Amino acid sequence: xxxxxxxxxxxxxxxxxxxxxxxxxxxxLFSLVLGLRTVDGATGLTLEPRPGLLLTVVAIVFFGxxxxxxxxxxxxxxxTTPFAxxxxxxxxxxxxxVTLGAALVFGAVWFATxxxxxxxxxxxxxxxxxxxxxxxLLRRWLVQRFPNLPYTQIFxxxxxxxxLFFPIVTYALESVFRFGMPLRYWFDxxxxxxxxxxxxxxxxxxxxxxxxxxxxxxxxxxxxAYTFALLATQFGLGFWVCLPIAGAAxxxxxxxxxxxxxxxxxxxxxxxxxxxxxIIRIVLLNWTEVTGGPNGVAGIPKPTFFGLPFSPFAEGMTxxxxxxxxxxxxxxxxxxxxxxxILALVTNAVTLRLRRLPVGRAWEAMREDQIACxxxxxxxxxxxxxAFATGAMFGGLAGAFFATRQGFVSPESFTFIESxxxxxxxxxxxxxxxxxxxxxxxxxxxxxxxxxxxxxxxxIFGEEFxxxxxxxxxxxxxxxxxxxxxxxxxxSARAPTISLGDADRISGDLVRQGRG
Amino acid sequence: MAYxxxxxxxxxxxxxxxxxxxxxxxxxxxxxxxxxFAHGDIFMVGAFIALIAFLALTAIGVTAIxxxxxxxxxxxxxxxxxxxxxxxxxAYRPLRESFRLAPLITAIGMSIVLQNFIQIAQxxxxxxxxxxxxxxxxxxxxxxxxxxxxxxxILIVVTTVLVMTGFWLLISRTALGRSQRACEQDRLMAxxxxxxxxxxxxxxxxxxxxxxxxxxxxxxxxxxxxxxxIGFVVGIKAFTAxxxxxxxxxxxxxxxxxxxxxxxxxxxAYFSIEYKDVAAFSMLAIVLIFFxxxxxxxxxVEKV
Numbered sequence: 102x103x104x105x106x107x108x109x110x111x112x113x114x115x116x117x118x119x120x121x122x123x124x125x126x127x128x129x130l131f132s133l134v135l136g137l138r139t140v141d142g143a144t145g146l147t148l149e150p151r152p153g154l155l156l157t158v159v160a161i162v163f164f165g166x167x168x169x170x171x172x173x174x175x176x177x178x179x180x181t182t183p184f185a186x187x188x189x190x191x192x193x194x195x196x197x198x199v200t201l202g203a204a205l206v207f208g209a210v211w212f213a214t215x216x217x218x219x220x221x222x223x224x225x226x227x228x229x230x231x232x233x234x235x236x237x238l239l240r241r242w243l244v245q246r247f248p249n250l251p252y253t254q255i256f257x258x259x260x261x262x263x264x265l266f267f268p269i270v271t272y273a274l275e276s277v278f279r280f281g282m283p284l285r286y287w288f289d290x291x292x293x294x295x296x297x298x299x300x301x302x303x304x305x306x307x308x309x310x311x312x313x314x315x316x317x318x319x320x321x322x323x324x325x326a327y328t329f330a331l332l333a334t335q336f337g338l339g340f341w342v343c344l345p346i347a348g349a350a351x352x353x354x355x356x357x358x359x360x361x362x363x364x365x366x367x368x369x370x371x372x373x374x375x376x377x378x379x380i381i382r383i384v385l386l387n388w389t390e391v392t393g394g395p396n397g398v399a400g401i402p403k404p405t406f407f408g409l410p411f412s413p414f415a416e417g418m419t420x421x422x423x424x425x426x427x428x429x430x431x432x433x434x435x436x437x438x439x440x441x442x443i444l445a446l447v448t449n450a451v452t453l454r455l456r457r458l459p460v461g462r463a464w465e466a467m468r469e470d471q472i473a474c475x476x477x478x479x480x481x482x483x484x485x486x487x488a489f490a491t492g493a494m495f496g497g498l499a500g501a502f503f504a505t506r507q508g509f510v511s512p513e514s515f516t517f518i519e520s521x522x523x524x525x526x527x528x529x530x531x532x533x534x535x536x537x538x539x540x541x542x543x544x545x546x547x548x549x550x551x552x553x554x555x556x557x558x559x560x561i562f563g564e565e566f567x568x569x570x571x572x573x574x575x576x577x578x579x580x581x582x583x584x585x586x587x588x589x590x591x592x593s594a595r596a597p598t599i600s601l602g603d604a605d606r607i608s609g610d611l612v613r614q615g616r617g
Numbered sequence: 618m619a620y621x622x623x624x625x626x627x628x629x630x631x632x633x634x635x636x637x638x639x640x641x642x643x644x645x646x647x648x649x650x651x652x653x654f655a656h657g658d659i660f661m662v663g664a665f666i667a668l669i670a671f672l673a674l675t676a677i678g679v680t681a682i683x684x685x686x687x688x689x690x691x692x693x694x695x696x697x698x699x700x701x702x703x704x705x706x707x708a709y710r711p712l713r714e715s716f717r718l719a720p721l722i723t724a725i726g727m728s729i730v731l732q733n734f735i736q737i738a739q740x741x742x743x744x745x746x747x748x749x750x751x752x753x754x755x756x757x758x759x760x761x762x763x764x765x766x767x768x769x770x771i772l773i774v775v776t777t778v779l780v781m782t783g784f785w786l787l788i789s790r791t792a793l794g795r796s797q798r799a800c801e802q803d804r805l806m807a808x809x810x811x812x813x814x815x816x817x818x819x820x821x822x823x824x825x826x827x828x829x830x831x832x833x834x835x836x837x838x839x840x841x842x843x844x845x846x847i848g849f850v851v852g853i854k855a856f857t858a859x860x861x862x863x864x865x866x867x868x869x870x871x872x873x874x875x876x877x878x879x880x881x882x883x884x885x886a887y888f889s890i891e892y893k894d895v896a897a898f899s900m901l902a903i904v905l906i907f908f909x910x911x912x913x914x915x916x917x918v919e920k921v
Contacts, residue, residue, distance in 0.1 A: 129699045133669045133692075134662065135738045145747050148672050314718050316725075361906050368652045368721055369905050372856065376898035379853075387891040517849070521725055528722050574733040580726030585711045588719045 116170035124163035131158055187237035204234050225551070257536060264442055267291065268435045288434040292441055292506065294546045296499055299445035301526040301538040303495030306452055308524065309533035310461065311488035312468030313363075314371040317378025318523055320358070321351040321493040323385060323515035325500025330398040330510045331391070340404045344501050351497020352490040354381075359489035363482055378520055385512040397511025404505045406436055441502055448495045449535055455491070464488050465533075518573070525576070529583050531590025541590075549576070619759035624886045625879070630770045630839065632878020633777035637832035638855035639862065639870035640784070641825030647801045647865035648821050649713065654724035655704055657852015658731035659826050663697040663833030664843045665735055668744055671837075682749060686834075693830040701826025702819055704731075710815070728848070735845040743844040750838060773835045780831050781871060784824070788867060793820060801865070850894060854881070857901040863914020872912060 136155035137148045173179045183197035184204075193201075212227025243250070268288060275282050300322065307315045325347040332338045332346065362373045385392045392398065403411065409420040411433035420436075421428040455461040463484045467474045475481055504510050522545070530541030549572050583590075638660050645653040670692040671685065679685045708723040753767030788794035796817045799807040808814045836851070837843055858877040862869025877897060884896040904911065 126699060126703065129696060130703060133666050133673070133696060134735065137669050137673060139669060139672065139739055139744055141742070146668075146672055146744060148669065148676055314721065362902065365905055365909065368718070369860075369909070371718075371721060372652060372853075372860075373902050373905055376853065376901050380895050380898050383892065383895050518729070521729060524722070524725070570733075570737055573729060574737060577726045577729030577733060581708050581723045581730065584719060584723045584726065585708065588712060588715045 112175050113171075116167060116175055119170055120163050120167040123166040124159050127159050127162040128155075131155055184234075184237070187234070187241055201234060201238075204230060208234065253536065260539070261446075264295075268438050272431060272435060284431055285434065288431065288438055290547070290550055292434070292438050294543055295438070295441040295445050296503060296506075297523065297526060297542040297546050298539050299441065299448050299499045299502075300496065300523045301530065301542050302445065302448045302452060302535060303492050303499065304523050304527050305492075305533065305535065305538050306455075306464075306495070307488055307492035308527050309538075310452070310456065310468065311464040311485060313485060313488065314368070314374075314524075315489070315492070316371045316375035316517070316520055316524065317358075317381075318374075318492070318496055319515045319517070319520040320374075320378040320381040321355060321496030322500040322503065322519070323381055323510075323512075324351045324354045324493075325497030326504040326510045326514070327385065327392060327398070327500075328497070329501035329504045330401050333401050333504075334398055339408075340402070340501070340505050341407075344498060347501035348494045348498045351500065352494035354497075355490040355493025356486060359486050359493075363485040363489065375517065375520070378515075378517060382512050382515050385515070393511075395511065395513075397509060397513070399509045401504050401508045401510070403433065403508060404437065404440065411436065437502075437506055441499075441506075444498055444502060448498075451491075451495075452535065460484065460487055468533075521580075522576070525580050529580070529590055534590065537590055545576070545579075619757070619762045619764050620886070622756070623762075623764045624882050626764070626766050626770060628879035628882035629875065630773050630878070631882055632858075632875035633773050634832045634835050634839070634874075635851075635855045635858045635878050636871040636874025637777060637780065637828045637835070638851065639858040639874045640781075640867055641829050642856050642859040643862070643864055643867060643870040644797075644821050644825050646859070648797060648818060649709070649720075650717075651709070651720045652724065652856065653709075653822075653825070654721060654852075655708075655727035655731060656825065656829060657848035657850075657855065658728045659697060659701055659704065659848070660829040660833050660836075660851060660855075661843070661845065661848030662700050662731060662735060663693055663826070663830030664837045664847065665739060665744075665833075665845075666696050666830065667693040667834040667837050668746060668843060671746070671749075686749070686838075690831065690834055693834050694827040697826045697830035697833070698823040700731075701822040701829070705819055705822040710818075728852075732845050732848065739845065741845065743842050745842045746837060748841055769838055773839060776831065776835060780828065784828065785867070787824075793817070797821060853901070854894075854897045857897055857904070860901065861904050861911055863911030866911070866913045869911055869913035 132155065135158060136152065137150055139146045140149050141147075173181055178196065180200065183193065183200045186193060186197055187201070208227045208230030210227070211223050212231065215223030215225070215227055243252075268291070271282060271284060271287065274280065275284055300318070304315065304318045307313050307318070328347040328350040329340070329343045332343045333340070338346075358374075358377050362370060362377075365373060386395055388394070405411070406420045409418055409423050411420050411430075412428075419428075420432055456465070463474070463479050464487075466477075466479065467481055467484055471481055474484075503514070507514075526541045526545055527538055529545070530537030530539070638656065641656045641659070642653060645651065645656070667689050670689045674685045674688055679688065704727050708727045709720045712719040712723060748769075750769040750772055751767075753765050753770070756764040756766060758764075788797065796807065796812040797820070799810070799812050800814055800817050804814055807817075833843075836847070854877055855874065858873035859870045860873070861876060862871070862873030877900065880900060881893050881897055885893045888896075
């Protein structure tokens with residue numbers, strides 16, 4: 102759009118016309134569905150006009166588009182340039198430094214305003230801006246100063262060390278100094294994040310490595326959860342016995358479902374897996390004699406520390422008595438945290454090993470070109486089936502963990518939206534990249550959670566504003582936005598698993614995916 | 618026999634609605650080879666626009682039912698078409714040259730956005746509407762069972778037939794239809810011979826959304842209750858219909874819609890109503906596995 106031949110006035114006119122058009126379209130889109138609200142009246146539905154809201158939205162579209170036109174699209178010096186330079190290590194000029202400085206000042210002012218007013222939303226905005234610019238500057242400086250350090254490895258090692266020591270260290274600090282940190286909440290949240298990391302890594306085998314788009318992954322999660330729930334409540338089996346059974350059951354279902362459908366092309370496969378996911382959910386919902394129908398299965402036993410229960414009331418030996426420490430409800434949570442951490446790391450390790458085995462190489466080859474694969478004598482059906490079953494197995498293991506953590510399972514937890522969230526984590530993280538999936542899980546699940554706590558938003562949008570309602574909307578917008586902006590995901594460059602000579606890092610754009 | 622006939626009538630009515638939505642899937646698949654996952658939600662938005670337009674017209678005093686319905690139809694088609702256009706422009710066009718699964722993923726994102734937007738803007742509760750078109754004809758009686766064809770069923774089938782005929786003429790006789798078929802065969806070649814490909818693709822989405830709006834209005838009148846989630850299941854069934862008829866083929870979509878409507882109705886009538894969605898979904902899997910080209914579709918040649 103940056104045609105330089107136009108004069109200033111022409112640019113202004115074209116920017117205004119474009120913004121006006123956008124505003125008209127926005128008005129057409131929102132006039133009825135946003136401008137009028139259906140409310141239950143005495144004699145059926147009545148309408149409640151909301152002209153203010155409609156005008157606000159249309160004005161936001163108009164001025165937003167105008168600002169984009171004037172400062173980003175139709176100018177020789179787009180405002181976004183310095184931020185892009187931040188990450189591609191081009192030298193700055195004075196204008197860039199001014200813009201970046203202004204951004205830092207704005208971030209600081211927002212943050213300070215938030216602190217003074219006690220409004221979390223300003224603080225959050227300020228932190229986001231400061232972190233974005235600050236981390237960008239730091240990274241730029243590091244890369245220029247020490248160009249040869251293995252940054253990715255350092256980052257991964259740091260992440261793993263943090264994950265390993267986080268609960269122990271915070272728990273020790275808390276029990277010594279009594280800061281009053283909300284540890285129960287932190288541990289619950291990190292367990293949730295790790296569950297999604299594990300699910301993401303499991304689905305990554307199917308989507309990222311083998312290039313098969315699976316929209317029904319949650320079905321295997323459900324199979325694992327129900328297998329454990331039923332075995333534990335009906336037959337009194339323990340977690341460690343059930344864990345492999347749940348994994349095997351999910352893998353078996355993966356094979357049963359996969360066998361007929363794997364001949365299909367990419368997007369047909371996606372829809373059929375979606376249909377299978379829904380079928381399993383509907384069966385769980387209606388097969389009341391076995392699954393308890395909509396009421397689900399309750400009373401699933403909590404995990405024990407190799408036979409020692411975490412409970413102040415249990416008969417006989419308990420965890421706290423055995424180690425001679427006072428009972429604390431957090432012990433069980435810390436144990437669950439390490440359990441899911443180990444499960445997730447095992448998923449990761451198995452994936453990384455499998456990628457070096459013939460079968461893993463066959464997966465990646467199949468993702469790149471199925472016909473070439475077949476010509477080279479690879480049995481694509483078996484290869485696809487193995488990827489499907491392996492991914493399903495990890496889904497099942499995560500499901501068993503989910504069941505024991507919740508103590509309760511019902512079909513509600515296994516809707517299509519859950520599949521979509523896991524898929525979004527894989528896709529937005531950059532398909533096939535283990536690190537990207539982990540980062541995406543932290544950002545997505547953590548970001549969701551942060552949204553829940555921005556009570557300050559209520560001060561702006563009124564009392565009945567419920568941030569939780571907007572979570573899924575923002576989630577969908579993020580899914581579309583990131584896909585349009587960076588179709589290869591957040592971490593898109595990756596080293597090929599196997600290569601002759603030097604392993605060049607290749608851009609994700611060179612990797613063709615999803616032709617399964 | 619009487620029970621069977623009644624179910625046949627119900628099935629044809631339902632099938633007409635599915636057929637209208639299925640055309641949207643099949644056209645988009647034919648022209649750019651992607652599954653427009655958000656199409657079911659466009660149908661849902663269409664139903665909401667129809668509901669609100671109807672209430673608004675009643676509020677300003679347009680109470681003559683035929684006039685009100687005609688106006689609602691025009692408003693719903695127009696505004697839903699803008700939604701269809703916007704979705705394509707925002708979520709699919711930037712990814713047209715990207716890898717194959719990219720637009721499918723944005724389509725899933727768009728579907729989530731539309732559902733949650735309507736949930737936030739209009740509330741999560743179901744929206745009931747008083748029956749607008751009432752009455753019907755008793756065809757005949759057998760024992761204590763009376764076969765009834767209601768006016769709304771007649772209206773649905775007649776509207777569908779009229780809309781589809783008009784649409785068929787549009788596709789087969791006009792310049793737009795020709796450029797659409799040209800883009801379907803070879804987009805690059807069509808562009809070289811002067812077809813505005815972007816415009817044609819946009820118009821495809823506009824037409825699909827318009828048909829979905831008609832389906833939304835008919836669904837609203839038939840069931841009398843809608844909520845923000847209806848697009849998901851109805852969308853998948855309509856997609857099944859499109860695949861069944863042979864994806865890319867417009868008569869196939871109409872035929873597939875009828876068949877899926879009949880299967881669902883008879884399954885609910887003779888087997889179990891809880892598992893009617895399972896029947897439709899299994900149908901999808903079976904069709905895709907055993908007749909991937911559908912009833913009226915062309916076999917696709919795999920190229921290197």
